[in-house]
Structure formats: C-alpha cells, structure tokens
Amino acid sequence: MSRVTINDIARRAGVSKGAVSYALNGRPGVSEETRHKILDVAQELGWAPNRTARMLSGSRTETFGLVLARDPRTLGSEPFYMEFVAGLQSELSRRGYALLLQLTPTAENELELYPRWWSERRVDAVVVVDIRVSDPRVAALGELGVPAVFVGDPAMTGGFTTVWTDDATAMASAVRRLVELGHRRFGRVAGTPGLSHTRVRDLAFTQAVAAEGLTGTILHADFSDVAGGRATRELWDHPEPPTAIVYDNDLMAIAGLSALSELGISVPHDVSLLAWDDSALCTITHPKLSAMHHDVMAFGAHVGRRLFDLLVGAEPAAHLDSTPVLVERESTAPAPR
Amino acid sequence: MSRVTINDIARRAGVSKGAVSYALNGRPGVSEETRHKILDVAQELGWAPNRTARMLSGSRTETFGLVLARDPRTLGSEPFYMEFVAGLQSELSRRGYALLLQLTPTAENELELYPRWWSERRVDAVVVVDIRVSDPRVAALGELGVPAVFVGDPAMTGGFTTVWTDDATAMASAVRRLVELGHRRFGRVAGTPGLSHTRVRDLAFTQAVAAEGLTGTILHADFSDVAGGRATRELWDHPEPPTAIVYDNDLMAIAGLSALSELGISVPHDVSLLAWDDSALCTITHPKLSAMHHDVMAFGAHVGRRLFDLLVGAEPAAHLDSTPVLVERESTAPAPR
Numbered sequence: 001m002s003r004v005t006i007n008d009i010a011r012r013a014g015v016s017k018g019a020v021s022y023a024l025n026g027r028p029g030v031s032e033e034t035r036h037k038i039l040d041v042a043q044e045l046g047w048a049p050n051r052t053a054r055m056l057s058g059s060r061t062e063t064f065g066l067v068l069a070r071d072p073r074t075l076g077s078e079p080f081y082m083e084f085v086a087g088l089q090s091e092l093s094r095r096g097y098a099l100l101l102q103l104t105p106t107a108e109n110e111l112e113l114y115p116r117w118w119s120e121r122r123v124d125a126v127v128v129v130d131i132r133v134s135d136p137r138v139a140a141l142g143e144l145g146v147p148a149v150f151v152g153d154p155a156m157t158g159g160f161t162t163v164w165t166d167d168a169t170a171m172a173s174a175v176r177r178l179v180e181l182g183h184r185r186f187g188r189v190a191g192t193p194g195l196s197h198t199r200v201r202d203l204a205f206t207q208a209v210a211a212e213g214l215t216g217t218i219l220h221a222d223f224s225d226v227a228g229g230r231a232t233r234e235l236w237d238h239p240e241p242p243t244a245i246v247y248d249n250d251l252m253a254i255a256g257l258s259a260l261s262e263l264g265i266s267v268p269h270d271v272s273l274l275a276w277d278d279s280a281l282c283t284i285t286h287p288k289l290s291a292m293h294h295d296v297m298a299f300g301a302h303v304g305r306r307l308f309d310l311l312v313g314a315e316p317a318a319h320l321d322s323t324p325v326l327v328e329r330e331s332t333a334p335a336p337r
Numbered sequence: 338m339s340r341v342t343i344n345d346i347a348r349r350a351g352v353s354k355g356a357v358s359y360a361l362n363g364r365p366g367v368s369e370e371t372r373h374k375i376l377d378v379a380q381e382l383g384w385a386p387n388r389t390a391r392m393l394s395g396s397r398t399e400t401f402g403l404v405l406a407r408d409p410r411t412l413g414s415e416p417f418y419m420e421f422v423a424g425l426q427s428e429l430s431r432r433g434y435a436l437l438l439q440l441t442p443t444a445e446n447e448l449e450l451y452p453r454w455w456s457e458r459r460v461d462a463v464v465v466v467d468i469r470v471s472d473p474r475v476a477a478l479g480e481l482g483v484p485a486v487f488v489g490d491p492a493m494t495g496g497f498t499t500v501w502t503d504d505a506t507a508m509a510s511a512v513r514r515l516v517e518l519g520h521r522r523f524g525r526v527a528g529t530p531g532l533s534h535t536r537v538r539d540l541a542f543t544q545a546v547a548a549e550g551l552t553g554t555i556l557h558a559d560f561s562d563v564a565g566g567r568a569t570r571e572l573w574d575h576p577e578p579p580t581a582i583v584y585d586n587d588l589m590a591i592a593g594l595s596a597l598s599e600l601g602i603s604v605p606h607d608v609s610l611l612a613w614d615d616s617a618l619c620t621i622t623h624p625k626l627s628a629m630h631h632d633v634m635a636f637g638a639h640v641g642r643r644l645f646d647l648l649v650g651a652e653p654a655a656h657l658d659s660t661p662v663l664v665e666r667e668s669t670a671p672a673p674r
Contacts, residue, residue, distance in 0.1 A: 043442055063437070063459075072423035072430075072634065077617035082419040086409035089440040093409075098459075100400065102435040103426040105380055122400075122435075225617050251617075258621040280414035280562050280588075284595040286623065297409065 013041040024095070039094045064092065064307050065100045065123035069110040069130065072103055074224055078251055079279035080296055087300025088127065095308065107132075111140050118146050125149065125310050127303055131156055131196040147310040149303055153196045154318035161310060162318045163303045167197055168204040170292055170324040171246070174274060175208035177326055178244045182335035183272065186216035187235040187242035189228055189252050193220045201248065217242065221252055228252025229259040236265065243335045244272040250281045253289055257331065268333035278327060287330030294324040350378040361432070376431045401429065401644050402437045402460035406447040406467065409440055411561055415588055416616035417633055424637025425464070432645065444469075448477050455483050462486065462647050464640055468493055468533040484647040486640055490533045491655035498647060499655045500640045504534055505541040507629050507661040508583070511611060512545035514663055515581045519672035520609065523553040524572040524579035526565055526589050530557045538585065554579065558589055565589025566596040573597065573608075580672045581609040587618045590626055594668065605670035615664055624667030631661040 006024070010017045015034060022029040023038035030038070066088075068081065075081055085099070092099060100123055104110045114137075117123050124147065128137055131152030138158035141148050150157035154164055175186065188205050191198040202218055209216035219234060221227035228251060235242055247253035253275035257267055267273055267287060275282050278291035299321050306319060347357045352371060359366040360375035367375070403425075405418065412418055422436070429436060437460055441447045451474075454460050461484065465474055468489030475495035478485050487494035491501055512523065525542050528535045539555055546553035556571060558564035565588060572579055584590035590612035594604055604610055604624060612619050615628035636658050643656060 065435075072427040075419055075423040077416055077420070079414050082412055083414070085438075086412040086440070089438070090409040093440045093442065098437050098439040100435050101422075101426070101438050103423070103430045105430065109430075225621055229621075251621075254618075254621045258623055258625075261623045281591075281618070284562055284566075284588075284591045286595055286598045288595075 008045060009038060009042050012045065013038050043094055060311070061121055061124050062096060063098050063100050063123050064088075064304075065102075065117055065126040066129070067102050067104060067110045067113055067126070069104050069107045071105075074222065075103075077225060078223055078249065079281060080223075080249060080277055083279060083296040084129075084300040084303075087297035087302075088304045089300075090297070091301045091304025091308070107136075111136060114141060114144055114146055118144050125307050127151065127307065128157075128160075132194050133196055133199055135196075147307075149306045149310065151303055153200055156196045157318075159316055161306055161314070161316045163299070163306055163321055164318060165294060165299070165321045166323045167200050170294075171201050171204035172208045174246055174292055174326055175205065175212070177328075178246075178272065178274070178332070179212050179214070181244075181272065181332065183242075183244040184214050184335065185240060185242045185244075186214065187232075187245040188216060188218045189231040189235070189245060189247045189256060190218050190220045191223050191248035198248065205246065221248075223249050223252060225251050225255035228255035232256035232259045233263070236260065236263065236271075242271065244274065244332070246274045246276070248276050250275045250277050250279045250289070250291065253291070253331075254281055254285055257285060257287075257289065267331050270336055272332040272335070274326075274332055276324070278324075282329070285331075290329045290332040291327055292324040293327040295322065298322070345382055346375060346379050349382065350375050380431055397648070398458055398461050399433060400435050400437050400460050401425075402439075402454055402463040403466070404439050404441055404447045404450055404463070406441050406444045408442070411559065412440075414562060415560055415586065416618060417560075417586060417614055420616060420633040421466075421637040421640075424634035424639075425641045426637075427634070428638045428641025428645070444473075448473060451478060451481055451483055455481050462644050464488060464644065465494075465497075469531050470533055470536055472533075484644075486643045486647065488640055490537055493533045494655075496653055498643055498651070498653045500636070500643055500658055501655060502631060502636070502658045503660045504537050507631075508538050508541035509545045511583055511629055511663055512542065512549070514665075515583075515609065515611070515669070516549050516551070518581075518609070518669065520579075520581040521551050521672065522577060522579045522581075523551065524569075524582040525553060525555045526568040526572070526582060526584045526593060527555050527557045528560050528585035535585065542583065558585075560586050560589060562588050562592035565592035569593035569596045570600070573600065573602065579608065581611070581669070583611045583613070585613050587612045587614050587616045587626070587628065590628070590668075591618055591622055594622060594624075594626065604668050607673055609669040609672070611663075611669055613661070615661075619664075619666070622668075627666045627669040628664055629661040630664040632659065635659070 006017050006020045010020045019030050020038055023035040126148045128148050128150045148160050150160045150162045154162040186209050219231040221231045253273055257273055260267055275289045275291035277296055278293035282289040282291045302321050343354050343357045347354045356367045357375055360372040463485045465485050465487045485497050487497045487499045491499040523546050556568040558568045590610055597604055612626045612628035614633055615630035619626040619628045639658050
C-alpha cells in the first residue's frame with residue numbers, strides 16, 4: 001500500500017491541506033465538526049503519522065497516562081471504566097497515541113507514580129479520575145507541572161482543565177420525576193463515600209427530597225454488585241421501605257433488581273428502580289431498567305480531546321459534558337397506593 | 338514514611354532476604370506460594386522498587402504492551418477484556434509495572450505498531466490476544482524478536498509462550514451434560530468467526546453433537562448484546578428450534594435471555610441457556626444463568642506471571658490454564674417433552 005498523504009486526505013474530505021494539518025496535529029483553526037470528518041477520513045484511508053517528522057517538532061511520547069487506584073476485582077464487572085477507556089482510546093487511536101494504564105492498590109501509591117512517569121518522560125499528560133474531596137493530586141501534579149485533565153467537579157480540581165457532568169441537576173430532575181409519579185419515600189444506593197461525585201449526588205438527593213418535604217435514606221456501597229444487592233435488601237427491610245430507589249451505577253441497580261426479585265418483590269409494581277449511566281446492561285434485564293442516561297464513551301472521548309488541547313497549550317478550563325437525562329423504561333412507574 | 342527495605346519484608350513474611358530478592362525480581366528459586374506471600378507483604382508495607390538499582394541492572398521499561406484491534410464500542414459492555422486486563426494488572430502492579438494499551442481499528446494497524454514500540458523500547462514484552470487462524474503476528478513478532486505471551490490455542494501460536502484454556506474439552510462436557518438433561522436439538526451462538534477460540538469451540542460443538550447422533554446449528558455473532566439477541570431470535574424462528582443454546586460469552590447469553598423473555602418464551606421451561614466465562618453478570622439476571630465458568634481475572638494474572646518469566650529468560654512453553662467447568666444455576670433444566 002502506498003503511503004497516504006495529507007493531500008489524499010484533503011481531497012477525500014473536500015477540505016484544504018491546511019485544515020487537514022490543523023486537524024491531524026490537534027491544533028485549533030478548524031471546527032470540531034470538520035476535525036471529526038478529517039480524522040474519520042484519515043482513519044479510513046489508513047493514514048499513519050510520520051513519526052520522524054513529529055520527533056523533530058518536539059519530544060512527544062505519544063502516550064497519555066491513567067492511574068486507577070482500585071482493587072482490580074472491582075473493575076471487571078463495572079461497565080463504567082471500560083466504556084470510559086474505550087471512548088478515550090477512540091480519540092487516542094485516531095492520532096496514534098497509546099494509553100499507559102496502571103492500577104495501584106492505594107491512592108498513596110498513585111501519588112508516587114506521577115513523579116516517576118514525569119521525570120522519565122513516559123507520558124505527555126495524564127487523566128485524573130475518582131476525584132476525592134480535598135484531593136492531594138491537585139497539589140502534587142501542580143508542583144510537578146504535569147499537564148493533566150481532571151474528570152470531576154471543577155470546584156475540587158484546583159484550576160486544572162476539567163471535564164465534568166452536572167450531576168446535581170441530573171439528580172434533581174430524577175427526584176422531581178419520581179415525585180411526579182407519586183413517590184414519597186426515597187432510597188439512594190450511593191457509590192463510595194469520599195468521591196466527589198458521590199458527595200455531589202448525596203447533597204443533591206438530600207436537597208431535592210427535602211425541598212418536597214419528603215424523606216430519603218442514603219446507603220453507601222462501593223459500586224459492586226454484591227454491595228448494591230446488600231444495600232437494596234437493607235432499604236427494603238426498613239419498616240417503611242422506599243417506593244423508589246436511585247442507584248449510583250448500573251451494576252448496583254441490576255443487583256438490586258435481582259435481590260428484590262428473589263424476595264418476590266415486583267419491580268416496578270412494588271418499588272421503582274432507577275439506574276445511573278445507562279450502559280448496555282440496562283436494556284438486557286427484565287424488566288428493562290430506567291436510567292439516568294450518560295454517554296460514557298462520548299465522555300471518555302471528550303476527555304481525550306481535551307488532552308490533545310493541552311499539548312497545543314490550551315488554557316485550563318472547565319468543560320461541561322452532557323447532563324445525564326432520564327430514560328424511562330420498565331423499572332419506574334407510579335408509586336403503589 | 339521511612340523507606341521499606343527488603344529486610345522489613347523478610348521479617349514480616351518470615352522468610353530469608355534472599356527469598357524476598359528472588360520474589361521481587363521475578364526470578365525462580367522460591368515456590369509460587371512463597372512468592373505470592375512475599376509480594377502481598379511487600380504491597381501491604383508499601384514497598385517501592387528502587388528504580389535506580391533496577392536501571393543499573395538492565396534497561397527495563399517496566400511496561401508491557403497490549404494491542405486490541407477492535408471497535409472501541411464493543412469493549413464497553415463486554416466483561417471479558419476488563420476482567421482480563423484487571424487480572425493482568427493485578428500482577429503488574431505488584432511489581433510496579435504499567436500496561437501500555439492501544440486500540441487500533443484494524444489488524445493491519447496492529448502489525449504496524451509492534452516495530453515502533455520495539456525500536457523505541459517502549460515495552461519489555463507484549464501480550465497478544467484474539468489469535469486468528471494463520472495469525473500474521475506470529476511471524477511478525479518472531480522476526481522482530483519481541484518477547485511475547487500469546488493467549489490462545491498453542492497449535493496456532495508458532496512456538497511462542499502461550500497461555501490457553503482447553504475449550505474443546507469444556508465444550509464437550511457442556512454438550513454431554515445437556516444431553517443427559519434430555520436435550521436433542523442444540524444451538525450455538527458463537528463469537529466472531531476467524532478467531533481461533535471460536536473455531537476450536539465450533540469444531541468441538543459439531544463433534545460433540547454429531548457423536549450423539551444429534552443436530553446442532555451454529556450462528557456466528559460478534560460477542561455483542563445486539564448480535565446475541567438477534568442470533569437467539571433467529572434460532573427460535575426455526576421450525577424445530579433448539580431446546581438448548583450454548584453461548585460464547587455472557588453478554589450474548591443475557592441478551593438471548595432478554596430476547597426470549599420478550600417473546601414470552603420461558604427459560605428454562607421452554608429452552609435452556611448456557612453462558613460462557615461466568616462473569617458477575619450471570620448471577621444478577623433472573624433466572625440466574627448457568628455458565629461454563631472460567632476465572633478470567635485469574636487467567637489474566639496467569640498471563641502476567643508468564644510475562645515476568647520471559648524477562649528472566651524462561652523457555653517458551655504452552656501453559657494450560659484451568660478448563661472451564663459447568664456451573665448449573667437456573668437457566669438449564671431437563672428438555673421440554
């Protein structure tokens with residue numbers, strides 16, 4: 001196969017050579033739509049960047065880093081990170097970038113990694129996830145001068161480039177819709193406490209329920225199926241159990257559905273369940289799960305684009321990703337009488 | 338925190354300093370059990386390898402590479418790769434290794450990556466997955482001299498170190514058990530054609546069914562929920578539909594269960610379903626899915642250990658991982674009369 005040139009891409013995409021160059025080098029100067037089109041054509045034609053030319057223009061590692069401070073066991077069945085990484089990779093692979101991925105047992109181990117990666121020039125920039133309240137990574141990466149995109153509430157990311165979702169608004173709309181359906185007692189099976197998005201959703205849930213003069217119970221779990229099932233049974237054991245439960249991810253909602261179904265409790269007749277994220281899993285349960293829909297792959301791709309922005313000197317900014325919206329399927333219904 | 342030394346680890350683990358050194362450097366000379374114990378203690382104490390000492394002893398990148406030539410979209414909801422990567426990472430993170438992960442749109446792009454990674458010394462070794470029949474990566478990596486662990490049928494990996502599961506035996510035992518339950522018409526919703534493990538299971542299924550003088554239909558899908566649901570409906574539309582269906586992963590089995598349940602067909606009363614891999618998803622459906630159980634995280638960890646073996650000059654060998662065994666839950670039952 002003869003080598004694909006910028007000319008070939010420009011001709012096929014119907015744009016100028018300059019536009020192709022801007023798009024392929026991740027520089028501003030073309031619209032997001034045109035950039036997408038050009039990258040799609042480049043990929044279709046099998047364009048490979050000329051590494052030598054790139055090396056001369058800088059000393060890029062063509063690698064971004066991502067550290068997950070988690071027990072590997074919790075990653076296997078949780079669709080969120082696989083979808084996020086898949087979305088991130090979809091942007092990276094279009095430009096020949098790889099992802100350096102490392103799991104560490106603790107947040108302390110994570111902090112030790114960044115100076116090593118940076119001093120050895122193993123990454124051009126990093127993605128920082130699972131933002132915690134008072135997150136020490138803000139100061140650590142700031143001191144090192146590592147370009148980074150934080151994924152989480154911009155109030156907690158100290159001026160770094162941030163991609164975030166407005167979970168407070170999403171949670172308020174979820175509760176509002178359940179109130180419209182006649183629900184008066186609410187449960188929330190929340191993710192790991194200490195994470196900023198768990199905190200944001202906790203607060204929004206409490207406020208939304210209180211604003212209606214209603215009651216709500218929050219139980220914290222850890223996003224796993226086991227903990228999700230356990231928390232659901234615990235909510236149901238209450239003398240006055242909730243008639244609607246909002247979950248912090250899909251896996252816990254599916255486990256909750258399964259736990260209730262084992263107890264002979266009908267969803268949505270006896271209790272409404274609302275999942276969060278809306279992976280493919282929500283449509284293959286029976287009943288299908290209603291969910292706060294968030295396109296996690298697109299979210300990962302969005303983070304990928306902001307990483308490339310950093311390489312061309314973009315100013316730090318908070319980028320709002322799409323706000324999760326309620327998709328009603330079969331697990332939510334009017335409250336039982 | 339003061340620096341953790343090999344002495345500290347030896348004292349806590351109740352072993353000699355020499356044993357600790359062997360274990361931490363991935364060298365033979367200690368039993369697998371002792372190695373595990375030492376690595377656990379090291380992790381618990383927060384031991385960090387002295388990188389300078391390591392650098393002097395060689396020029397390790399402390400990185401292994403993994404390329405997935407797949408559409409990012411198919412990765413998000415498929416538990417296999419997340420569990421596999423999580424298991425791999427569990428071994429890597431114990432020794433401070435990272436994973437360089439890259440998604441490529443095509444197998445051709447994958448072949449172009451290895452020479453780059455190797456000439457730039459970005460990885461110490463690579464993991465090769467999704468082995469195809471007559472896989473060009475065998476010759477390509479052999480010529481480059483890249484240390485590699487192949488994951489798949491050793492008959493197709495040209496003498497490279499290989500970690501594999503005996504899917505033929507597993508498939509034969511699955512069919513045998515379903516025959517015992519009185520089933521006479523079988524369906525198989527298979528993965529992507531062209532992959533070696535799809536081929537191995539296709540052959541084993543055909544042979545096992547033929548050996549009983551029975552009939553079986555294979556439909557190829559692509560491991561996705563959409564394709565799994567479609568293939569299941571197609572099998573059911575047959576004038577004499579199967580009474581037992583064996584799937585190539587969990588996601589397609591769950592989608593099949595959902596598709597049948599929408600058609601008002603009862604599992605396992607009308608038809609038995611058998612999933613493959615047995616991720617956490619199988620126990621949170623209703624009915625819970627019977628499955629050929631394979632501990633995918635342990636499989637990934639096994640591959641990780643073989644990667645470290647390569648670094649200390651282990652001879653290539655085929656390593657048999659555990660054979661999937663049938664876990665009977667609620668989706669398999671005696672054949673309908």
